[in-house]
Amino acid sequence: MLDITIIREKPEWVKEQMEKLNDMAAKDRIDEIVRLDAERRALLTEVEDLKAARNRVSxxxxxxxxxxxxxxxxxxxxxxxAQIDELDEQVHQVEAELDEHMNWVPNLPHTSVPVGPDDSHNIVKETFGELPNFDFTPQAHWDFGPALGILDFERGVKLSGTRFYVLRAAGARLQRALINWMLDLHTTQHGYTEIISPYMVREAIMYGSSQLPKFGENLYRDIEEDFYFIPTAEVSLTNLHRDEILEAGQLPIDYVCYTECFRREKMSAGRDVRGMKRGHQFAKVEMYKFTRPEDSYDALEQMVQHAGDVCRALGIPWRIVEMVTGDLGFQATKKYDLEMWAPGCGEWLEVSSLSNCEAFQARRANIRYRPEPKAKPQFVHTLNGSGLALPRVMIAVMENYQQADGSVVVPEALRPYMGGLEVIEAE
RNA sequence: GGAGGGAUGGCCGAGUGGACGAUGGCGGUGGUCUUGAAAACCAUUGAGGUAUUUUGUAUCUCCGGGGGUUCGAAUCCCUCUCCCUCCGCCA
Known part of the structure; x- marks a missing residue:
């Protein structure tokens, strides 16, 4: 949620920002927000005078x-x-309307973000590693994976339908090795604190990290118990410090959390249906930071490095892509994607998305800190980034390390986590 | 699932219709005392709005959330959520 004062003071400027984001629906809400905000304050002045009188006379x-x-x-x-009751009712109505509009207004882009209409204009900032040359035609993971006995799409579908698969034997172990290795890297080398948190959360939590109301379509839920299944650990991590006032000395707080993620993928129906690229359930190691406002952009660059360290250590070609305004998404003021090369599929796969949300989520989840002892609490800045998303890393590892005979070499970094196994071969 | 008991400030805990944003204690901060520290004593110590160009002042709201009764609610009523105790069930 944006700070209402920026809309109150500079509505035309905010509308320009909405245009840059290519969010015309949000832009159209701005005038109404300004009107409701003025109405709210007028009503408050009126009703508060009456309440003051009532308190005094009572x-x-x-x-x-x-x-x-x-x-x-x-x-x-x-x-x-009676008058107070009536006015209070009006205030409630106006506030509810105002809230509803505010819930659909995205975060404002940072001044450093390049302006562009959509993802086709994103900027590849830097590419690392050489694209591999194979002396055979590299296969897609969905071809050699099942043959190796590590990946089973048919049985995944049997259990749960399309977009599900089963990892087996060394495939299952490979994913577990990646998770453990990433967690160890981030906790021991990058200073993150490891968290394990619920995969199911209440509705209010989804508003806190702004998955709701805009992205409800993408969420699984249990209506009977009023639980939502998290689409990313970002949801749980954002809300971990909900309604808290942190001491300045506690910041920055850096968390890393492995979870399964659940997404309906309604928006991408029919896309990426083949292979492991886009499932309804997938594993992800997530990095998350709470920082002071003045530190958040440095923290974002740092987090990009931390995610990049994972790519680098795997020895797979990767690149950093900077999002333009039109592809920023809802919560971010600035965002990078990390992509790994997958020679079998022949595409760059998004393995990480790293965002600074500034105070946008903190405002909704009411997460504050005290800059100085006794000072007025301020909203923290929050950042999130994958470190990394497992299925696509699995694809990249399998496809980059495949050999002519269909076996897969285990990257050196992972061998200690695979009981010393060097090559995954058919049984 | 059954039966009870609870939710009050950073923490503990008092308050059952009117000077209650809330006794008291702990903790925090500042001071007195001290060579220094401790102890003791004194003072201070929540959050969010709105108005007023304003660092002050006034006022409203907040005692788990929402609703109700009343001129007036922490206090009475309804409802939801959460926690605790006992029984049952269970990885």
Whole structure:
């Protein structure tokens, strides 16, 4: 959620930002927000004067001895109370409307973000590693994976339908090795604190990280128990410090959390249906930071490095892509994607998405800190980034390390996590 | 699933219709005392709005969430959520 004062003070400028984001629906809400905000404040002034009068007279009534005068005052105040009720009701309505509009307004892009209409204009900032040359035609993981006995799409479908698969034997172990290795890297080398948190959360939590109301379509939920299944650990991690006032000395807080993620993928129906690239359930190691406002952009660059360290250590070609305004998404002021090369599929796969959300989520989840002892609390900045998403890393590892005979070499970094296994071969 | 009991400030805990944003204690901060520290004593110590060009002042709201009764609610009523105790069930 944006700070209402920026809309109040610079509505035209905010509209320009919405245009850059290519979010015309949000732009159209701005005038209404300005109107509702003014109405709200006018109503508040009115009703608060009445309440002040009521409080004052009620105290007098408590002290009055003269029964007749007392009765007269009570009758008088009955009228005032009725007016207050009516105005309070109006305030509630206006606030609910205002809230609804604010919930659909995205975060403002940082000044450093290149302006562009959509993802086709994103900028490849830097590419690392050489694209591999094979002396055979590299296969897609969906071809050699099942043959190796490590990947089973048919049985995944049997269990749960399309977009599900089963990892088996060294395939299952490879994913577990990657998870453990990433967690170890981030906790021991990058200073993150490891978290394990619920995969199911209440509705209010989804508003806190702004998955709701805009992205409800992409969420699984249990209606009977009113639980939502998290589409990313970002949801749980954002809300971990919900309604808290942190001490400045606690910041930055850096968390890393492995979870399964659940997504309906309604928006991408029919896309990426083949292979492991886009499933309804997938594993992800997520990095998350709470920082002071002045530190958040440095923290973002740092987090890009941390995610990049994972790519680098795997020895797979990767690149950093900077999002233009039109592809920023809802919560981010600035965002990078990390992509790994997959020679079998022949495409760059998004293995990480790293965002600074500034105070956007903190405002919704009410996460503050005290800059100085006794100072007024301020909203923290929050950042999130994958470190990394497992299925696509699995694809990249399998496809980059495949050999002519269909076997897969285990990257050196992972061997200690695979019991020393060097090559995954058919049983 | 059954039966009870609870939710009050950073923490503990008092408050059952009117000077209660809330006794008291702990903790925090500042001071007195001290060579220094401790102890003791004194003072201070929540959050969010709105108005007023304003660092002050006034006022409103907040005692788990929402709704109700009343001139007036931490206090009475309804409802939801969460926690605790006992029983049952269970990885």
């Amino acid at each position: 105290k007098e009534i408590g002290r009055m001895k003269d029964q007749e005068a007392r009765e007269a005052k009570i009758v008088e105040m009955q009228g005032v109370a």
